[in-house]
Amino acid sequence: xxxxxxxxxxxxxxxxxxxxKLSFIMAKAQKPSRSSLAxxxxxxxxxxxxxxxxxxxxxxxxxxxYAHKLLTGRRQIMQTLGEPSGRPVAASDFECEFDPFGxxxxxxxxxxGLGMAIARDFKGKHDRVVAVINNETTMAGQxxxxxxxxxxxxxNMIVILNDSQHSLHPKLEEAxxxxxxxxxxxxxxxxxxxxxxxxxxxxxxxxxxxxxGMYEWAAKVDEFARGMIGPPGSTLFEELxxxxxxxxxxxxxxxxxxxxxxxxxxxxxxxxxVHVITKEELEVGHNQMNAVVNKVMEGxxxxxxxxxxxxxxSDCFVEALISEAERHKDIVAVHAGMGMEPSxxxxxxxxxxxxxxxxxxxxxxxxxxxxxxxGGLKPFCIIPSAFLQRAYDQ
Numbered sequence: 509x510x511x512x513x514x515x516x517x518x519x520x521x522x523x524x525x526x527x528x529k530l531s532f533i534m535a536k537a538q539k540p541s542r543s544s545l546a547x548x549x550x551x552x553x554x555x556x557x558x559x560x561x562x563x564x565x566x567x568x569x570x571x572x573x574y575a576h577k578l579l580t581g582r583r584q585i586m587q588t589l590g591e592p593s594g595r596p597v598a599a600s601d602f603e604c605e606f607d608p609f610g611x612x613x614x615x616x617x618x619x620x621g622l623g624m625a626i627a628r629d630f631k632g633k634h635d636r637v638v639a640v641i642n643n644e645t646t647m648a649g650q651x652x653x654x655x656x657x658x659x660x661x662x663x664n665m666i667v668i669l670n671d672s673q674h675s676l677h678p679k680l681e682e683a684x685x686x687x688x689x690x691x692x693x694x695x696x697x698x699x700x701x702x703x704x705x706x707x708x709x710x711x712x713x714x715x716x717x718x719x720x721g722m723y724e725w726a727a728k729v730d731e732f733a734r735g736m737i738g739p740p741g742s743t744l745f746e747e748l749x750x751x752x753x754x755x756x757x758x759x760x761x762x763x764x765x766x767x768x769x770x771x772x773x774x775x776x777x778x779x780x781x782v783h784v785i786t787k788e789e790l791e792v793g794h795n796q797m798n799a800v801v802n803k804v805m806e807g808x809x810x811x812x813x814x815x816x817x818x819x820x821x822s823d824c825f826v827e828a829l830i831s832e833a834e835r836h837k838d839i840v841a842v843h844a845g846m847g848m849e850p851s852x853x854x855x856x857x858x859x860x861x862x863x864x865x866x867x868x869x870x871x872x873x874x875x876x877x878x879x880x881x882x883g884g885l886k887p888f889c890i891i892p893s894a895f896l897q898r899a900y901d902q
Contacts, residue, residue, distance in 0.1 A: 511556040519761045523552045526575050537589040542788035543642070544574040546672050546758070550784055551575035553764035554638065557772055563636040564608040564624050566617040568645045572670065573599045573611055580606040614645040614868050618654040618667055625663040636772060637665040643672060644845065647867030652748065659749015662778040666771055667750060669781060670758065672788045745781045754783025826851040829888060830858050840880060842866065843890040844873040870899040
């Protein structure tokens with residue numbers, strides 16, 4: 509689908525149509541849809557501004573790619589979501605030219621994108637490389653390793669942080685949220701403007717020529733100014749070497765297109781991070797979803813179909829673990845970002861003090877469990893086999 513010629517009004521209409529279609533697909537597949545629907549407007553804006561597949565768009569985690577898949581002609585594939593014979597939902601370069609790199613679990617998009625950006629520079633090309641990450645991805649250490657390396661190499665690439673302000677960690681969930689208001693919108697547009705960016709780069713060059721003392725003073729003034737313009741934590745990205753822009757309303761297509769167009773026009777400016785705030789609550793209502801699910805289940809006639817609500821292996825495992833934990837006080841549970849697993853909520857409700865969610869950090873989960881063992885506890889480290897490979901080196 510060619511989005512280049514669409515007006516803002518038409519882009520908004522398209523986003524509504526994509527959200528409606530995606531809501532139906534996710535309800536039919538009985539899959540959680542909050543994170544998938546939160547990124548609809550951002551996906552539309554990205555495909556309107558950038559020239560995929562010539563310009564590379566990479567995604568972290570499969571759930572972020574669903575709107576992207578619908579926009580790139582894969583509606584039929586998406587309709588098989590949740591079916592035994594359905595196609596894999598993760599982005600794959602074997603499936604479509606619009607997927608330059610695979611996206612299943614998190615943390616790989618910036619590393620792969622940086623590699624593509626460096627390869628592009630070697631070949632003397634100028635096409636854009638865009639990597640979209642989400643806030644749950646930022647729980648993993650690889651994100652900061654690759655951001656630091658991207659800042660050091662100073663290759664021109666764009667990182668978009670899709671911040672749904674939702675976390676798998678309750679304490680982080682209670683933290684203050686980054687606000688979006690008229691002032692933040694204006695500042696985001698100012699930060700993304702070519703004139704403002706070049707002014708800052710010129711200021712850095714001039715201060716280096718006025719002596720060490722004045723340079724250090726100017727650097728402190730610049731850091732203070734960045735803290736005044738950006739939200740709390742924004743200076744972290746700049747310290748890693750990425751130019752920070754944001755926050756931007758992730759559901760305002762007009763603002764998204766304006767900022768992304770400005771960012772796309774920044775030539776030879778190094779890595780840029782665009783902080784986009786989205787809301788996971790923008791989804792189809794529960795009654796509407798249940799109606800779709802009931803209709804699908806009524807029409808299921810295959811004898812191989814497993815009835816909805818049947819106990820799973822996970823249910824049996826958690827029930828057995830709870831039983832053992834009631835008898836042995838040293839048993840604890842460690843898991844890595846599996847907040848979507850319904851049976852684990854029961855374990856957390858019964859033994860909140862014995863339940864450790866480390867986020868998307870499988871390596872840490874394994875070594876943390878080893879430390880618990882050395883300390884005399886009996887940890888059960890709960891990680892899907894597909895993701896455990898990330899922890900083998902530990």
